[in-house]
Amino acid sequence: MKRRLLTITATWLTTRALMLWLLAHDALPLLGGGGVTREVWWLYGHWYGVLAHGAFPAHDTLWQYPPGAGPVLVSPGLLPGLTYFQAFVALTLAADAAITVALSRAGARPGRSLRGAVLWTGGLPLLLHVPLARYDVQVTALAVIALLTLPRSTRACGAFAALGALVKVWPALVLPGLEKGRATRSAWTWAAVTGASALSVLAVLFDNPFAFLRQQGGRGVQIESFGGTALGLATHAGWPGSVRYQYGALEYTGPYVSLVARACLAATAVAFALLLLWRLRAQRWSAATPYDAALTAVLLFTVTSRVISPQYMIWLLGLAAVCLTSRHTSQRPVAALIVAATAVSAVVYPVLYDQVAAATWTGCALMLVRNGLLATAAALSFARLWRSTRPAPTKEPDAASHRLPDRALTAP
Template sequence: MRPLTLGWLATRALMLWLLAHNHLGPLGEGGVAREVHELYARWYGALATGTYPSGDRLWQYPPGAGPVLLSPGLLPGLTYFQAFVVLTLATDAVVTIALARAGVRPGRSLRGAALWTGALPLLLFLPLVRYDVQATACAVIALLTLSRSTRACGAFAAVGALVKVWPALTLIGTPRGRTTREACTAAAVTAGVLLAALAALFRDPFDFLRQQGGRGVQIESFGGTVLGLARRAGWPGTVRHRYGSLEFLGPYVSSVAAASLALTALALGALLLWRVRARRWSPATPYDAALTAVLLFTVTSRVISPQYLVWLVGLAAVCLTSRHTTQRPVAALLVAATALTTLVYPVMYDEVAASTWKGCLLMVARNGLLAVAAGLSFTRLWRGTSGHSDPNDPGRPGAHASRPSGPTESGDAKRNPDLPHAIFPTGPRSPS
């Protein structure tokens, strides 16, 4: 634990140093942190009067984002920017502690905490000036509490979904039966209560829905990579700042956006098919399924902002807390994609925006890694939960889930009545 603590302190000190020098050219010349200085602070002013930023084209977030953006007001004596960074850093520490505590349990691993500690700084200081760490914290805690309290898992997933939607996907891998019913019921009740409270306290909590519908194809998305290459081949499209990001405008952009939405629908269908066909749950299956789901929805999205990698690193870290995970190679690919994302933004963002050959090749490399990671993640999840594979085959992803493995799995089985039949589909364990 001591090396992990020292590593966290050293890397976070480096991130703060980079933030203090964000005016330098390779660090974005102040543009990365400007979102908190200007945008978040402006929204704070509106939220403090009891109304969501109604009519603001840049407000595209669900109602739960409001309390997060208001939270810096809890730290008097600091500027809004300083308080936001302090609270984000504190949330980062909570995630690290949660992963470390999960990792020291019998049959678990500290690799997850190590991944989060070491991979997050690959995004430089970006995680400190976006509220994605807070959303990721909800998802991480939801997954880590599943084996102890399905209701707590559902509640944390609901809070995360109200903050940034995607944490709702953490429930897609819960074992079928009572576990899923309890988690989803808790999520629905929590979301309903919180939405009612936010609707009573603030005006226009659902205005964000109007702004989301107008989003186009961001230059960093898969569709944007295709259009960037087309631009090099003579396509007459242009790039313009819209809805808080750089998007392509021109012929066929709407078709690319529609194709992205169709692929997202296919990804949802594939996930539902997996859930129907899955026959074997290990303690890591909920973790693996959450990572797979968020990866698939990320690669098919019209928008892949650099902070999306915070989500993926957090979920990959949860997977690595369990030695039953099928996602170790996926986690390695995500670390590489995270490093390339920093080159995309902010280091070489001008090249990406101009669709130069360097910018296009960089996007092909980064998005290619994400595509391979998504395909590999889904394939390993499917094989690891298939009822037709040999559970004693050591080459099968997650094969060791069916072997006797100590008090962690035994404790999970006692707390979760769905797990024994899922982990041990052929009968109970023989005494060790």
């Protein structure tokens, strides 16, 4: 066990050093031509200036995040002697290390597995340097810790999930998989109390805490989403739409885009209905069921989203890693598909993003592969979750068990 933990530590140090090297050479064309790091030093840095004055950037169409994102983006200013960019990367690495430690500690317990720590340590670098220039690692840390604290404290699970949801909504999806009864009531109660308390504090400290709702509602169809893939292929059939930078992403504009967006929203409603149906019909819970359900939920909401940014893969890697800490998980093949989709995502962005934006045949093929892997993972994840929580089949007694004993057939 100690040798495996040392190997994980050495791998983490080596791969994160490589990610930092890639970050330092972000200006190279194949690494994004400076576009990856620009998110931090230009956009996050600008928001920091607004947030430091006690207000959310209400009139900025790029601000689409819940109020809990404010403290995350302000926190780099608390580290002395570093630029905002340097401090942001340092805090992201700290969150990454916290996830690795949490997964390693959970996996080292009796009856558990270190596969989760291995997946996270080796899977995150597949996204190259992108994770270090987004705050999704911090959000994933809250979701991972929420799930891993569940066996010991449903209260802590609910509290961490609520804090994560205040930062980027999706960590709330770790709660629907909790076992029916006391565990669910406890976690949801503490999530509500923690969320309401934190939101009240943020509303006092910052002006315009709900400004993000207006910008989020106006988002269109991003080129990397399933709808975007369909529209990209449609350009080869004569569809006259185009790509425009708006709401912080490259989105399609033109005829039928609003129809595709509504179809995505309808698909999200179907995904919600499926999760609700599973919840109502589930009858068996194992220690891994909350982990598996969280991964399934986030996968379903990801594949039906109008936006599938590359950093979404960070969420899926984190949840897949939590699943693999349990030997009872039903999601091992799903985790493998997520790792494959993550590797393709790095080729999509930043390596060949110009091909995707131009909807060339190469770009369309990449999106078909990546989104095809995600769609397969989502369908397989739901199917395996459904089967794992259904009653175990009962064995029918064989014919021999119905025979009377030989002595019963003998005349007295």
